Amino acid sequence: MRFDPGSHRSSVAAEGVGDRLQRYRAASWWPTAATLVIAELGLGAALLVPITFSDPNGVDPYLARLSVASVLIALPSLFVKRLEPARPILLALAAVATTYTLLSAGPQILFDLFGSRSGSFDAQVFWASVAQALGTLLIAFAAWRTVAPQWRPSLRMRHLGLGGLAAGVIGSAVLIGLGLALPAGLLGRVALQPVALGRDFPLLGPANALQAFSQEVQFRGLLLGALERTMSPRWANVCQAAVFGLAHLAISYGGPEAPFVPITFLVGLAFGWLVRRTNSLWPAVIIHAVADIALQFGIVQGLYGF
Numbered sequence: 001m002r003f004d005p006g007s008h009r010s011s012v013a014a015e016g017v018g019d020r021l022q023r024y025r026a027a028s029w030w031p032t033a034a035t036l037v038i039a040e041l042g043l044g045a046a047l048l049v050p051i052t053f054s055d056p057n058g059v060d061p062y063l064a065r066l067s068v069a070s071v072l073i074a075l076p077s078l079f080v081k082r083l084e085p086a087r088p089i090l091l092a093l094a095a096v097a098t099t100y101t102l103l104s105a106g107p108q109i110l111f112d113l114f115g116s117r118s119g120s121f122d123a124q125v126f127w128a129s130v131a132q133a134l135g136t137l138l139i140a141f142a143a144w145r146t147v148a149p150q151w152r153p154s155l156r157m158r159h160l161g162l163g164g165l166a167a168g169v170i171g172s173a174v175l176i177g178l179g180l181a182l183p184a185g186l187l188g189r190v191a192l193q194p195v196a197l198g199r200d201f202p203l204l205g206p207a208n209a210l211q212a213f214s215q216e217v218q219f220r221g222l223l224l225g226a227l228e229r230t231m232s233p234r235w236a237n238v239c240q241a242a243v244f245g246l247a248h249l250a251i252s253y254g255g256p257e258a259p260f261v262p263i264t265f266l267v268g269l270a271f272g273w274l275v276r277r278t279n280s281l282w283p284a285v286i287i288h289a290v291a292d293i294a295l296q297f298g299i300v301q302g303l304y305g306f
Contacts, residue, residue, distance in 0.1 A: 153225025
């Protein structure tokens with residue numbers, strides 16, 4: 001019988017791949033990574049497949065389809081014991097999708113229910129932001145309360161401290177300084193409009209802060225805290241930042257702000273590092289809120305021409 005070196009090398013390579021795969025599957029991070037990848041693929045399909053086969057404009061302006069898909073993906077983890085470690089991760093993704101739908105559809109829902117009594121559009125956005133924050137906290141509490149202690153995400157909401165406060169203030173100042181240093185034309189920033197600022201800030205300022213709070217609880221609280229239970233801190237941070245970037249891509253795949261969406265991955269990395277460094281969610285909440293308010297009143301108006 002003639003010896004075939006090629007087939008021998010192929011069998012050795014196959015065994016090597018199989019052994020590596022077995023080691024990966026035995027690692028503590030494997031179920032978490034598999035859960036995250038499968039869930040993201042499912043949500044991506046729910047978002048992109050209908051757009052591919054229909055009119056991409058106005059198909060699902062509130063991403064309701066994505067919200068329903070996120071709930072259906074998360075539901076089995078609530079009832080199947082073996083899926084308990086994946087529950088906080090899947091609930092974090094459901095919190096992102098469902099509360100965004102609540103935020104984006106909120107003004108229209110309020111107007112449909114109460115008509116002119118629902119107030120101005122700014123007031124509707126504010127109350128929709130309150131609903132988003134409350135929904136996020138409710139889902140985070142459910143994720144924390146319904147799993148065993150070893151799987152509970154560390155939300156890091158209990159303390160701020162002087163160090164955390166200083167980090168939030170300094171980070172906000174640095175962020176604003178960087179924004180002012182960039183060319184105005186690149187950002188569409190032409191000038192602040194005092195009339196619009198005085199009219200909109202009392203409601204849209206707090207609304208933007210609430211939206212920033214919701215996102216930090218979802219990504220740097222619930223998702224990062226859940227991933228840290230089975231992954232190294234570095235990889236947990238990379239994964240939550242990737243999901244943070246993908247979430248913004250799902251929301252802003254078109255429009256003048258779309259080219260800036262990839263930056264959200266780096267922002268997510270920085271916020272995740274800051275949260276771990278200070279062991280507090282609040283510095284990231286402060287910086288995120290300041291950034292969102294600055295975007296609302298100093299940049300978005302220029303990009304969209306209003």
